[in-house]
Amino acid sequence: MTTEAEAQRLDAADPLRHFRGRFDLPEGVLYLDGNSLGPLPNSTRERLHTVIDGEWGDGLIRSWNRLPDKLGGGGEWITLPQRIGAAIAPLIGAQAHEVIACDSTSVNIFKLIWAALRMQAGDDGRRKVVLSEPGNFPTDLYMIEGLERQGLAERRLAGVDDIEAALDEDVALLMLTHVHYKTGRMLDMARLTAAAHDRGALVLWDLSHSVGAVPVELARAKADFAVGCGYKYLNGGPGAPAFAFVAERHLHALEQPLTGWFGHAKPFDFDDDYVPANGIDRLLCGTPQVLGMSALESGVAITAEAGIDALVAKSRALSEFFRACVSRLLPDLPCVSPDDPAGRGSQLSFRHEHAYPICQALIARGVIGDFRAPDILRFGFGPLYIGYEDLLRAAEHLAEVVATGEWDREEFRARAAVT
Numbered sequence: 001m002t003t004e005a006e007a008q009r010l011d012a013a014d015p016l017r018h019f020r021g022r023f024d025l026p027e028g029v030l031y032l033d034g035n036s037l038g039p040l041p042n043s044t045r046e047r048l049h050t051v052i053d054g055e056w057g058d059g060l061i062r063s064w065n066r067l068p069d070k071l072g073g074g075g076e077w078i079t080l081p082q083r084i085g086a087a088i089a090p091l092i093g094a095q096a097h098e099v100i101a102c103d104s105t106s107v108n109i110f111k112l113i114w115a116a117l118r119m120q121a122g123d124d125g126r127r128k129v130v131l132s133e134p135g136n137f138p139t140d141l142y143m144i145e146g147l148e149r150q151g152l153a154e155r156r157l158a159g160v161d162d163i164e165a166a167l168d169e170d171v172a173l174l175m176l177t178h179v180h181y182k183t184g185r186m187l188d189m190a191r192l193t194a195a196a197h198d199r200g201a202l203v204l205w206d207l208s209h210s211v212g213a214v215p216v217e218l219a220r221a222k223a224d225f226a227v228g229c230g231y232k233y234l235n236g237g238p239g240a241p242a243f244a245f246v247a248e249r250h251l252h253a254l255e256q257p258l259t260g261w262f263g264h265a266k267p268f269d270f271d272d273d274y275v276p277a278n279g280i281d282r283l284l285c286g287t288p289q290v291l292g293m294s295a296l297e298s299g300v301a302i303t304a305e306a307g308i309d310a311l312v313a314k315s316r317a318l319s320e321f322f323r324a325c326v327s328r329l330l331p332d333l334p335c336v337s338p339d340d341p342a343g344r345g346s347q348l349s350f351r352h353e354h355a356y357p358i359c360q361a362l363i364a365r366g367v368i369g370d371f372r373a374p375d376i377l378r379f380g381f382g383p384l385y386i387g388y389e390d391l392l393r394a395a396e397h398l399a400e401v402v403a404t405g406e407w408d409r410e411e412f413r414a415r416a417a418v419t
């Protein structure tokens with residue numbers, strides 16, 4: 001049932017409904033792009049004011065250490081990467097000391113591929129194939145390519161259904177994205193990790209489209225490494241720091257290529273020689289970006305407060321509801337996301353040859369989804385702030401835009417630099 005009455009009933013019964021008021025969503029906007037950039041939490045605006053005026057303005061360099069009470073704020077700056085890592089850990093089935101917030105997802109991917117290859121090199125240094133899938137998020141593939149150019153890696157690609165067959169004794173690392181950015185398809189982490197381990201390969205998971213929206217059990221799956229974005233479902237803000245996970249069993253031996261001073265065991269001893277910090281801290285490189293980290297900490301806190309089980313349940317219910325709305329209103333629009341809500345992320349993607357101008361026409365109506373080349377219309381469902389009535393409205397707008405040909409205008413065809 002996709003009636004207005006049903007949507008209102010579902011909204012009224014939604015246990016996460018009260019979180020919506022904690023986001024600063026513009027009037028008249030239906031925001032279905034939180035899988036690319038999460039919206040601004042009210043608490044983040046307050047937190048950044050405190051960080052800028054109090055911690056930076058008044059506290060100055062003292063704020064790296066214990067903050068004077070009068071400055072308020074959320075704690076000393078120096079431990080932000082570890083504190084945020086610890087808060088993300090329960091969302092991904094990891095232990096607090098296995099996760100750290102730092103750098104971008106791309107940089108963390110680079111560090112962890114390099115680290116995995118180092119562990120796998122053996123005496124002859126020959127095991128260096130990194131296996132991934134074609135059509136994976138580009139940065140993941142580009143990072144392998146960059147290491148290949150340095151002679152450190154060899155990139156191999158196989159469709160996800162052929163991954164197990166492609167895992168031979170040359171594969172050092174299997175690197176996959178858990179929820180595909182375009183289709184929303186979610187991979188079986190436990191099965192693929194076990195298959196890789198059986199062949200002696202390590203596994204690195206990109207959780208960018210998973211964390212805060214789908215169940216992730218890194219420990220249960222025995223995953224070796226993982227990375228993920230802070231600015232999508234974690235609502236950490238544009239360009240928020242990313243996070244990295246290293247399984248406890250690898251922490252001791254882990255080496256990483258960016259041996260900056262923040263990853264040193266005693267950075268403030270200012271020694272000439274690099275000695276890695278114990279544990280996950282060795283993944284740090286340079287000074288943490290305090291403003292970005294503070295925003296991320298605030299975004300992660302809301303996700304943690306809502307609880308991953310409730311977020312997952314709502315994500316699935318939202319995507320099912322939107323799918324039913326679109327099937328009723330646009331029965332001929334092909335959905336390229338998996339049918340089973342447990343087999344996909346918190347998003348639905350549809351194929352249309354005019355996806356770009358349709359997306360722009362929707363944005364002009366205040367319905368913000370996104371376009372992914374060449375022909376995908378993608379809608380993400382942030383479970384903290386999206387409601388069922390929003391989705392019914394968005395589906396109605398989509399149906400009108402398609403049915404009336406409203407998208408067929410020059411102004412909607414001009415490609416923007418960022419889509």
Ligand SMILES: Cc1ncc(COP(=O)(O)O)c(C=O)c1O
Pocket residue numbers: 104105106107137139140177181206208209229242
């Ligand atoms: C799966 C995936 N990995 C990595 C990234 C990029 O991460 P970053 O720009 O933080 O390096 C994105 C999105 O931007 C993504 O969707």
Ligand SMILES: Nc1c(O)cccc1C(=O)C[C@H](N)C(=O)O
Pocket residue numbers: 035036037181182239418419
């Ligand atoms: N990271 C982005 C950016 O800096 C600008 C615009 C979009 C993005 C994205 O997050 C893209 C995103 N990973 C995607 O799934 O399409």
